[in-house]
Amino acid sequence: MTAAAPCWTARVLTIFPEMFPGPLGLSLAGKALESGLWALETVDMRAFARDKHRSVDDTPFGGGPGMVMRPDVVDAAIAATADADTGDADAAPAIYLSPRGRLLTQSIVRELAARPSVTLLCGRYEGVDERVLAARQVDEISLGDFVLSGGEPAAIALIDAVVRLLPGVLGAPATLEEESFERGLLEYPHYTRPAEWQGRAVPEVLLSGHHERIRAWRRRQAEETTRARRPDLWTRYVAGLKNLDQAAAEEEGSKR
Template identity: 70%
Template sequence: MAAAMPWNARVLTLYPAMFPGPLGQSLAGRALVEGRWSLTAVDIRDFARDKHRTVDDTPCGGGPGMVMRPDVLATAIDETLAGAGSAAAEQPLIYFSPRGRRLDQALVHEVKAAGGATLICGRFEGVDERLLQARPVVEVSLGDFVLSGGEIAAYALIDAVVRLLPGVMGAEESGTEESFADGLLEYPQYTRPQMWEGRAVPEVLLSGHHERIAAWRREMAEKITAERRPDLWERYRRRKPAAKD
């Protein structure tokens, strides 16, 4: 049987030296060395049309900052996809933007299942709107804040995907018993020593009774989610009766 193709991230950026960066360390770094995923960092400036390698221009209508040119960026996208094989054209083309769909675990699973993704890291005031209309771009937001560029968002998405790939996590259940796996925040975790600064590990966790432990963890996950993320709790609460049928 032929080996499965590794999940591939193609990152279009003005700063290719930022990659792999932190993705070259820890779980993601080891998985990269093992060939469980691959990374291609593409320098957008390589597709500029002048000797100064210009990728941006002033915004039409005036205003501060600069805007990334659609012609340069479109060429970077098209040539990158053309060189990546036919499967790449069917995989997500993601541009990181505060206007986009919020990055959550459901989206991470979608990107993982696609087998790879092409990630556009914007800079300056963003990219020309016509580029977003002319290519099948999905805008994705890391949260309600502004970064200097999309590279840090790309780190976050890639890391979230890579840890779900087969063989990356140390234990198979690690990817399922954690925050957002079933719509809840994760339950509290404890380890040795049993007593620390007058605080004890909950007795149920030392009981060896797996059903009681599972019930306690579910109860704590529900309690924490309700207190800290009412938006998640409301969605979970609406789904919960159907899940019991």
């Protein structure tokens, strides 16, 4: 029995292709990769270097420490792999994993999962020459306000986040609906056996078997956790509720 055609492809431009699949070859992502639910392509950017040393970087203009990835090398790598599914280089710009990019959110992950493929540019050294980023209209995405030694760990995290949303990867679709960020809230706390551990008991409501009470408790816990730990998310969540209430009121008024 042959595997089905992959529904989503991750193309990674890197000078360390041996870092892949790494953890993406294990657990759910690894099983999905093996069964053909998604595909991984790695492109060694050193193959596009123009000297015998396969140099991909050079010293920065204006001085300063470190090295910068050359625009000609990066451009050649992007050009050779740009949207290989359609041949249209403008259909899906490459994504550069960069601390100065827009923050990766679950909403963006869902957008990427809806594409047939993504091309991820993994920077090294001090970064990539700005001219190629502008010329190729590269989309910059950040995992957060911290710095990694290269874009590869960030690419692995982004791919993992997308793969778990692909059809057939998770057994129960309802699992995704209850996760953090899917409804604008952090996830509620979880408990399992034993019912009492080191003098700490599982909340009684979870043992009640009353599904409506359990659902209400979980929603309250999610709201309280979000309000305490992520006031930024809580503000957006409350604003969203107000907008829904206003829309409902306007719809009700139009029926009168």
